[in-house]
Amino acid sequence: MEYYYYYSPLSSLISSCSNIITPLISPYLLSIPILALIIIITTTNIINNLKLKLPPGPKPWPIIGNLHQISRHLPHQSLHKLSQTHGPLMLLHFGSSPVIIASSSLAAKHFLKTHDHIFASRPQTAAGKYTTYNYSNITWAPYGPYWRQGRKIYLTHLFTPKRLQSFHHIRVQERHAFLCRLLEEGNTNSKPVVVRQHLCRFTLSVISRIVLGSREYFGGGGEEGVVGEEEFQEMLDELFELNGVVNVGDWIPWLGFLDLQGYVKRMKALSKRFDGFFEHVFREHRERRRRRRNDGDCVSEDMVDFLLDLVDDPNSLDVNFTYDGVKGFTQDLIAGGTDTSATTVEWAMSELLKQPHLIAKASEELDRVIGRERWVEESDIPNLPYLDAIIKETMRLHPVAVFLAPHLALQDCKVQSYNIKKGTAVFINTWSIGRDPSIWDSPEEFIPERFIGKEIDVRGQSFELLPFGSGRRMCPGYSLGLKMIASSLANLLHGFNWRLPQGVKPQDVDMEEVYGLATVRKFPIVALLEPRLPLHLFTTTTH
Numbered sequence: 001m002e003y004y005y006y007y008s009p010l011s012s013l014i015s016s017c018s019n020i021i022t023p024l025i026s027p028y029l030l031s032i033p034i035l036a037l038i039i040i041i042t043t044t045n046i047i048n049n050l051k052l053k054l055p056p057g058p059k060p061w062p063i064i065g066n067l068h069q070i071s072r073h074l075p076h077q078s079l080h081k082l083s084q085t086h087g088p089l090m091l092l093h094f095g096s097s098p099v100i101i102a103s104s105s106l107a108a109k110h111f112l113k114t115h116d117h118i119f120a121s122r123p124q125t126a127a128g129k130y131t132t133y134n135y136s137n138i139t140w141a142p143y144g145p146y147w148r149q150g151r152k153i154y155l156t157h158l159f160t161p162k163r164l165q166s167f168h169h170i171r172v173q174e175r176h177a178f179l180c181r182l183l184e185e186g187n188t189n190s191k192p193v194v195v196r197q198h199l200c201r202f203t204l205s206v207i208s209r210i211v212l213g214s215r216e217y218f219g220g221g222g223e224e225g226v227v228g229e230e231e232f233q234e235m236l237d238e239l240f241e242l243n244g245v246v247n248v249g250d251w252i253p254w255l256g257f258l259d260l261q262g263y264v265k266r267m268k269a270l271s272k273r274f275d276g277f278f279e280h281v282f283r284e285h286r287e288r289r290r291r292r293r294n295d296g297d298c299v300s301e302d303m304v305d306f307l308l309d310l311v312d313d314p315n316s317l318d319v320n321f322t323y324d325g326v327k328g329f330t331q332d333l334i335a336g337g338t339d340t341s342a343t344t345v346e347w348a349m350s351e352l353l354k355q356p357h358l359i360a361k362a363s364e365e366l367d368r369v370i371g372r373e374r375w376v377e378e379s380d381i382p383n384l385p386y387l388d389a390i391i392k393e394t395m396r397l398h399p400v401a402v403f404l405a406p407h408l409a410l411q412d413c414k415v416q417s418y419n420i421k422k423g424t425a426v427f428i429n430t431w432s433i434g435r436d437p438s439i440w441d442s443p444e445e446f447i448p449e450r451f452i453g454k455e456i457d458v459r460g461q462s463f464e465l466l467p468f469g470s471g472r473r474m475c476p477g478y479s480l481g482l483k484m485i486a487s488s489l490a491n492l493l494h495g496f497n498w499r500l501p502q503g504v505k506p507q508d509v510d511m512e513e514v515y516g517l518a519t520v521r522k523f524p525i526v527a528l529l530e531p532r533l534p535l536h537l538f539t540t541t542t543h
């Protein structure tokens with residue numbers, strides 16, 4: 001049996017017209033005839049979309065969406081509000097594409113566990129096409145042999161505990177340099193420091209040494225493909241923004257060629273910049289590898305070396321792997337590992353600075369377990385339950401990915417009595433799940449104690465807390481991410497006393513977000529610091 005549901009046709013028509021037209025107003029649309037044509041075509045499309053086929057289910061699907069409604073600057077918050085009225089499973093239509101928004105832990109469990117094999121693909125978007133070498137990375141690759149092979153490379157070669165341990169000295173050295181830089185800037189000038197700047201430099205240094213073998217690639221200068229650190233950070237920010245945007249052409253394909261919001265143009269320009277950078281990195285790697293081979297040394301040193309070895313030996317793999325694949329993977333590794341960890345630690349520091357008694361509690365734990373004569377090591381982390389609770393609470397209230405990367409139904413499927421069609425995109429709203437009052441007491445408040453003595457984990461087994469997702473597409477870099485977050489946050493709290501700048505009250509700290517693939521603070525947190533540990537610890541070089 002088929003149900004038909006008409007969603008307030010007249011008001012919807014009027015509002016949808018204005019809603020869809022508004023984002024079209026861009027510098028590219030100054031031509032009145034084109035605008036008129038678009039209005040006619042758009043109106044026709046809306047009329048067609050008014051009559052929507054509903055799948056049989058216990059109650060009519062709340063079909064509420066249009067593209068503009070969710071493309072406002074904070075879609076996770078708008079959709080959170082809508083889900084409070086319409087329920088945790090909503091079917092929307094972005095243009096002609098069906099999209100499901102799942103806002104409860106139960107719904108997340110259905111998509112990521114019970115029916116994981118069906119929802120394991122990704123929608124094809126302009127971001128995947130233009131910024132990741134035509135879906136050659138892992139994040140945007142559709143489910144299939146190429147993705148499976150890539151995932152295996154990640155899990156069995158790049159992220160094994162042994163491999164991660166072999167990079168331990170890099171994390172220690174870069175963390176020490178990061179803490180010394182903070183002291184130098186904050187203590188010498190007695191001025192507030194912009195915590196994010198330091199965190200991003202730290203995470204980029206670690207990841208670039210692990211993946212590229214060196215941080216010298218960010219030396220700047222005139223050589224082709226060489227970029228400065230700030231420029232590279234800006235490229236990463238642009239990558240995150242463009243991978244998170246609601247691009248009209250993705251959902252209304254026949255409007256794609258117009259690139260009404262100008263995103264595709266930006267994606268192509270960004271891709272060119274990354275490509276120049278990777279070409280430079282690969283040139284240097286090839287040259288170094290040639291020299292090493294001449295010396296009879298065949299050991300790959302960093303992740304790029306390892307990936308280039310795979311391209312050079314096609315028999316080692318079942319599915320064709322090209323230089324574009326190496327570029328896509330390298331980009332995945334750098335982007336996945338930098339902003340994500342830095343953003344989480346910045347949110348944690350922001351929440352803690354608003355409640356200094358929580359900093360005191362964390363410091364008390366650090367003094368008791370570590371003492372004041374040394375830094376916190378990664379091996380200490382399991383002995384710091386309050387620190388662990390702070391990290392979980394931060395990930396609950398401020399998940400970096402407020403929506404998991406979109407999933408796509410590979411075939412028709414029934415979820416919680418609703419029929420879902422093949423090709424439907426699924427967005428899991430982790431931001432909303434983290435604020436669900438049926439799971440969390442006082443959900444808007446930052447209370448790390450709620451996790452003490454609880455079994456809730458962040459590694460994809462507890463569906464009420466999914467900062468890394470779960471199932472087949474779960475983040476493969478989670479253990480590296482957790483190591484960087486825990487050890488940097490622990491040492492920020494252990495190494496320094498922190499307070500807000502003069503005259504700034506806790507209630508003045510603005511917690512506004514900027515939506516993107518990683519949802520960051522609108523205003524970077526700034527704070528005053530002074531050393532808590534003896535000064536010689538800031539100078540002694542580490543192993």
Ligand code: HEM
Pocket residue numbers: 138139140151332333334336337338340341344400401404405406466467468469470472473474475476477478480481482485
């Ligand atoms: C705080 C740190 C991190 C967070 C919060 C995070 C979060 C996520 C999330 C939410 C997803 C999507 C899961 C889904 O689609 O269901 C994801 C996927 C991914 N992450 Fe991470 N991540 C982090 C660190 C890292 C690191 C360090 C790397 C690599 C160096 C990495 C590489 C990736 C890749 C390649 C994917 C795509 C997986 C796939 O589609 O199969 N991430 N991450």
